[in-house]
Amino acid sequence: MTGAPVTGARETGGEVTAEPVLRLSDVQVRIAGSQILHGVSFDVAPTGVTALLGRNGVGKTTTLLAVMGLRPRTGSVRLDGESLDGLPTHRIVRRGVGYVPEDREVFAGLTVAENLRLAERGTAEPRYDPVFELFPDLRTRLRQQAGTLSGGQQQMVALARVLLAENRLLLVDEPTKGLAPQVVGEVARVLERVAETVPVLLVEQNLGVVGRLARRAVVLNQGRVVHDGDATALLEDGALTRRLLGVSAETGARK
Amino acid sequence: MRRAQLLGGVALVVVLALLPFSALTVPGVLPGAFASPGTLQLLAICLVFAALALSYDLLFGFTGLLSFGHALYFAVGVYATTIALSVWHWAPVPAVLLALGCGLVLSALAGAVSLRVRGIAFAMVTLAFAQAGSVLVVQDPLRVTGGEQGLGLNVSRLPDALVGVVNTRNVYWLALALAVVVYLVVGLTTTSAAGHVWAAIRENEQRIAVLGVRTYTFKLLAFVTGSTLATLCGVVYVLLVGGATADVTTPEFTLALLVMVVLGGSGVRWGALLGGFAYTLLDQRLGALAGSDTVAALPAVARVPLSQPLFILGVLFVLVVLFLPGGVASLVRPGGRPAGKRVRLPTRKRARA
Amino acid sequence: MSTVVVLAVTGLGLGALYFLIASGLSLIFGLMRVLNFAHGAVLGVGAYLGWWASVHVGGPATARMLVAVAAGTVGSAVLAAVVELLLVRPLYEREVAQVLVTVGLALAIVALLSGIWGTDPKVYPVPSWMTDTSSVAGALIPHGRVVTVLVGLAVLGLFVLFLRRTRYGLVVRAGVENRAMVTALGIDVRRAFTLVFTLGGAAAGLAGALAGVYFGSVTPGLGSSLLIYAFIVVVIGGLGSVPGSALAAAVVGLVQQFTNYYAASGIGDLSVVLLLAVVLLVRPQGLLGRAL
DSSP states (O other): OOSOOOTTOOEETTEEOSOOSEEEEEEEEEETTEEEEEEEEEEEOSSSEEEEEOSTTSSHHHHHHHHTTSSOEEEEEEETTEEOTTOOHHHHHHTTEEEEOTTOOOOTTSBHHHHHHHTOOSSSOOOHHHHHHHOHHHHHTTTSBGGGSOHHHHHHHHHHHHHTSOOSEEEEEOTTTTOOHHHHHHHHHHHHHHTTTSOEEEEOSOHHHHHHHEEEEEEEETTEEEEEEEHHHHHHOHHHHHHHHSBOTTTOOBO | OHHHHHHHHHHHHHHHHHGGGOOOBOBTTBSSBTTSHHHHHHHHHHHHHHHHHHHHHIIIIITOOOOSOTHHHHHHHHHHHHIIIIISOOOHHHHHHHHHHHHHHHHHHHHHHHTTSOHHHHHHHHHHHHHHHHHHHHHOTTSOSOGGGOEEOOOTTSOGGGSSGGGHHHHHHHHHHHHHHHHHHHHHHHHSHHHHHHHHHHHHHHHHHTTTOOHHHHHHHHHHHHHHHHHHHHHHHHHHHSEEOGGGGSHHHHHHHHHHHHHHOTTOHHHHHHHHHHHHHHHHHHHHHHTSHHHHTSOHHHHHHHTOHHHHHHHHHHHHHHHOTTOTHHHHSTTOOOHHHHSOOOOSOOOOO | OHHHHHHHHHHHHHHHHHHHHHHHHHHHHHHHOOOOTHHHHHHHHHHHHHHHHHHHSOSOHHHHHHHHHHHHHHHHHHHHHHHIIIIIGGGTTOHHHHHHHHHHHHHHHHHHHHHHHOSSOEEOOOOHHHHOEEEETTEEEEHHHHHHHHHHHHHHHHHHHHHHHSHHHHHHHHHHHOHHHHHTTTOOHHHHHHHHHHHHHHHHHHHHHHHHHHHSEEOTTHHHHHHHHHHHHHHHHOTTOHHHHHHHHHHHHHHHHHHHHHTOTTHHHHHHHHHHHHHHHHOTTOSSOOOO
16 A cells, blocks of 8 residues: 555554554434434544545435534544544644545636635645645646536535645545546545555545545444454455445446 | 314403403503503513414415515405505405405416516515515505505494404404404414425425426415415405505515514414414503603613513514524424524535435 | 706715625625624714714804714724624624613614714804716716715725735635634634724715715614615625625616606615516525625
8 A cells, every 4th residue: 555654553464553543432413313323433544545435325424424524523632632623613623634625616716826826724724736746737727717627626625735744634525526537546646645644534435546545444334433453354355345335346336 | 282272262361351341451661451442452462463474374384385465365354455445435345355366366367477486586576576565555546555654544334343443352252353354264274284395395305206296286275275364364464454455565564573473483373363363462552662751861871772562572582583483382392393494495404316 | 868867866975875884894894704784873973973073163164074974984993893792793693682781882873972962963064065966977966975986986995905905804815714713723703893894884984974964964873774775786786895895886786767767756666676586586695795
């Protein structure tokens, strides 16, 4: 997989025993009378990509939203051991959590440059040079209205803006959704590079991307964690993959 | 609980019905003994507005429709009756039927148009229609409404039992009957199958819409029912005050209805009634308090605000919204649904997996 | 022809007043999703503070008018900031409760104004050069109308500058589109809320004082009567769009004047309401608004 283990961490039989960068404990979310998350608990390793998997509607996005403080929740969420409970979203972000939402959510009425400028957290010098190195295409499109960009370009903007600041963790929600295969490859390449320096919690339906990037996989079903272990081991076990995700890992086809 | 509530309600109605025979007074609050025409008139007005507030709550508290134009249908009741009796010299029964018919048809048409949009847009359209009505009444292009001066009621064809100060108690009983009728109608409709759809619409319209329920039709049903009840209230009101004035057409008046139901507790029938009754009583009587000697003796800093009933009501309302969102009803019924969370204006948040 | 010119200028002058009120309302709704019924009351406070200031200052009418306008603008801005911090901010996430609070506040403030100063109109200082007319295309145009239009245009320019050239303006524009995402970028939107509410209040106060000059006097109910038209302008223009409000305000003002004159008095008000209904049915997001 990618990256070297963090100094002091030991990998024993696929287990990482360093302090997790994110720890969820019994997180529950209830919306408009429906219980969406029934007590989700898992750790995100301090390096590499942890994939959050599951069929449609099991609560993957809700989990990310709950961590970001965008959904009311109970239970505990700790970032590098510090509690995020009760913090408003903008404070959570300033602690170093970058969020790339499902459907990108760039500001269509603003230019690319303005979208990026908004993301400047103001605490340190925004890192435009590394970002433009990763996304050279954006440098030529600074004055373009974000709403006129293609899906793939918008995804780049969504990724670029979280990378302008120092992050301790990135939450990325279905970055390849609705993108053409070639663009999927580009996005995966970018995420691979990013994950070399920042841990990523990645929600993704595309198992090919998961297989390429993820070290660990947490699987949800109906608001609960039903599997938590090595990603490669999961994807290599066809029967297990089919049972948990309803998809064949090799072909990516839905059953 | 239901049996106790029913008995309590009946007992209350009986007590209220017997008030005109009582020589008791509530000094300061009421202008005279219960049996006096002045007090009965006041209480009757409070009852009419209580019924009107409840008719509004059918839309706002039970179905989640934030309308700013409810006063329009009350005004239709008021003006149609007055015009029919005073300008066209109709008999009372046809006049009342005309008023109700107008309320029904107008609310059906306006509702059909307004409900094509939701949330703020809906509120704005209802406001616009009400404003149009207000303008029509005040500008009076057909020369029937009396414009800003208003229109007196021609009582010559009304039954004797409803005319004259000596018969105030009869009109009082009429107002009481109105409140009971509105209470029962709202109760029947909100507990019916349609009522359950209304409650579902109020909670989360999208959720039942995807189940195939035609929410538009149900909302229209609620709208027309509530509005027609408001028209009925308007008819009784005219008999009570003897004429029509333009202030019943103002948006301030609908906003007052909103204040009434939230103060009392929206979504709870007796809450809306209580809110309407109490607000009207306060509005009418605080004026008397304001002119009293005790207040006149206060230093200007206290006297000026206290001399304005609407100031007191406005502040009270703000306090209730901040600290007691379920209104008075939530004091009695812990866990009452607060008005703040119920009606949802459309937001950008979309449903997530 | 001269009638047309007079009607147009009057319509645009009225439209400028509507715009001043609507601009704040539009941003407050677009960004904060708050239907601010207290806006009219804030306008009223500005109008009365302006009048009070003009009465306590000596000097020529022009100076007193300027003092009135300044006092009204600043006074309303302060009131708006206090209201937002004490009453609106604590109710974040409770949208209907926020609306209700503004309703209650409007009742209380207007009643207070009546209590303090009574319901008789208070006369505003109007210098003679404002009521003087000049001849344009054969019509006699009062200078005051033109001044109002110019002020409206200036405020429009200031708002656009704010929105396009400042960081807070950027936050506001983004927030109108997608408030949650703005917070997800680490920005505390609540500061933008207070700023928008305050700027809106300032514009309302300015409108109140200008209305005093335009109509010659003010009454406690001034804010409420203008507020309805401002709401209509906001919806026609598009919630959250300041240029939309400007366009809609001009249209509404012109429609009102022309129909009042050519049809019958009162029909103008009615036709504005019809215009709203039509826009809502055909294009619910308004002329320049985003899809709801």
